[in-house]
Amino acid sequence: MKYTTPPRIPGLVVAGTGSNAGKTLTTLALLCALRARGLRVHAAKSGPDFIDAAFHAALTGAPAANLDVWMCRETRSEQGQRPLRRIPQGLARVFARMLRADADGRSADLLLVEGAMGLYDGGAGGAGCTAQLAALLGLPVLLALNAHGLGQSVAALAEGFLRHRPAWAAHTGQPAFAGMICTHVGGEKHKEILRQALAPLTAQTGVPLLGLLPREGAPQLKSRHLGLVEARESLPGLNRKALTAWLEAHCDVTALLRALGAPLGGLSTQEPVAETPAARFFAPRVRSGKAARRPRLGVAWDAAFSFCYADLPALLRELGAEVHFFSPLKDAAPPSACNGLYFPGGYPELHAPALAANTHMRAALRALAERNLPIYGECGGYIYLMRALRLHGRDYPMSGLLPLTCLLGGQRAALGYRAARALPGWPAARAPALSGPSRPLRTRGHEFHYGHLEEATLPSGCASLWQLSDSQGAPLGPEGCRRGTVAGSWLHLYPEGARRFWRAWLACL
Structure with missing residues (x-):
């Protein structure tokens, strides 16, 4: 079946007029308020952001998907694909996991x-x-209007967003709107100006103004260079009851739920579940029939390596692997008898002293690499595979599997969607059916990092993994490094945009 139709469960997309419009705070407040009403909510993040999705999972107790229209499709050439007319198969699969x-x-x-x-x-x-x-x-939008510095002009802003018809809408249709909220609102006089300005538009379009969220009293979320401070650090200090009360006092949540046809809920004492793989990652589909050989794959997952898409372990299992999690921070070695290791991204720079101090893990990894065990790392995982990480003029030893040094400073090195074509010999010369010249292996993903290599060119004995281009097909050159069976890349591969890659790499285990 090429395309699937999502089941009819009430849903909502919280969108904004731009960055810093208050989408994340509104979403987290809604999740807290809905949980306080005893409702079971499944959440997702549009795009590649790992940190927001981790907040969603922590507050709902269920895995949070990353839904991405561009990355979910395998690229067929550097020039992209035809316009979408219906939900792509990859996106439908991720959405189906979310709805299960x-x-x-x-x-x-x-x-x-x-x-x-x-x-x-x-x-x-x-x-x-x-x-x-x-x-x-088919999900309606709750539009967050950044009203900071706006009076009657908020109506022009809102009307532009409600009536805009982009070119792609001729193929996929235009989204519906469940309502509007104004964020970064000042005092009572400002509120009244906004209400009066939006009243005619509400009467014309039927899209109600559901909330006026004030600047004063709004909870603050701390940030660092890759986005918000992670959920595991921020949530212990986040007062969920206060966040719920703030939203309920300034937004008509009941009217929103009625408009969506969702249950109104009641009182509840539910608390988010603990941070475990079961709460962060989707379960694979159950398959019948005789099981073939299942390679054991060790997946790093802890405070230093937490940037792993919620559906990747399920996809790996459905492609035939057994997934076993381990912690490079705490464990002495990866799980025994593994046929391969995968290191996702994260914040190794925040844990550099602890990673360097775990000499048992580093020695175990070097021994496995000497036995030609396939090992692959992305972004933060790539850094850990290197010889050293340099922070503030000090070198912290990493695993040493790749002869590279990462320099991490305050200047961003790369940001954006990436289409990648596997270079010859990657993921392995023994997978010609998947990466041969008749059908080059192509994947999609996202790049966002502040680290860069000290080396101007790859050392002798190393080779690049990918030929990269951006979302519009502009070439960006070769990327990544492999030596023997160890490989690393700055690129975060999107699972549904990289199925062929993962199948080919698992075939090497």
């Missing part, structure tokens, strides 16, 4: 998706934007 019932057999009462950037911001022509995602999934 929990372990106790209960489905969600509501789906909540947090948008990215502005509602219509995306690739070329806005392709892949939050609005297109909402249209493809």
